[in-house]
Amino acid sequence: MILKHSMSLTLAALIFSGCTAKHDASAPKPTPSADVVTSCLADLPEPVKIAAGETIIGNDRTYREEAPARRETLKAFDIDSHEVTNDEFSAFVNATGYVTTAEKEQPGFGKPGAAIFKEPTAAHPGWWWFIEGAHWRAPTGPGSDIAGKGSYPVVQVSHEDAMAYANWAGRALPSEAQWEYAARAGGDTLYVWGEELTPNGEHQANTWQGIFPLQNSEDDGYDRSAPVGCFKPNAYGLYDMIGNVWEWTDTEYRETTGEKVYAIKGGSFLCAPSYCRRYRASARQPQEAGFSTNHIGFRTVSRRAD
16 A cells, blocks of 8 residues: 655645756657757647546555546547647737736735745755745746746646636646546556556656655656656557646545635656655545646646536
8 A cells, every 4th residue: 555645735834935859759758857858749749539438437556535446437528638838828828818826916925926846955844835926937936937948838827727728728627537537548557557667667757766855866857847748658649647747627626615626637747656656547636726836737628518
């Protein structure tokens, strides 16, 4: 049984603080982060059509919140082949003038900003910080930007932001069941690609290697997020369903009388064997709807018929 670690965050718990190489789209390989990568796919693939069918949802052999495993039948839908990118989100903002949650005054802080991950220090042992001025264009705060990172997944987006983009695009956020069905790609192994995390020593997703949260060896080629499509797609042709950044769904994780809490899926570059271990299709995590961080993004699906 995998030990449980909670990653749900609230702003009140945070510390306040004022390669040009291309990869073959059919089988991209991770590239060391020292060689700054701007794109791993020559062209972004179209959404993938997922046929109606029956699938297993959940898992009985990992974290308790994933149980029980059960069978569900889903209608056909299509899903983005990749996480929504900075370029795609920029097109939405440019067309609508939309202002994201992180660009507005944050409850409890009285200033715009969002959460970012930093390695802890003796003075500041926590690894989540609220940074004034952090938002999707400056994902780690003032001085950072997304120049040259149009193919990276957009981050620092709240659930409301993701929904706004999806509505503008004439699409929707996936339900948790849709997301998991697509990620499993017809399989029922522990990991999307099989029973081993790194078969033949090959990393299958952008996750954390090393001693979390102090040291990331970057054996998979990346210290933080990677451009979309830098690892092999699953059997349905979907990239980064596991790792890279967590992804919002439109399924409430649990009922609450306060701010809504939604299920996020897929794990991120912060998931390590010693912490999180949610780089699996069935893994799920609660996240407050108004929360923005530099490790949560999203993808969209076709709208469901009424």
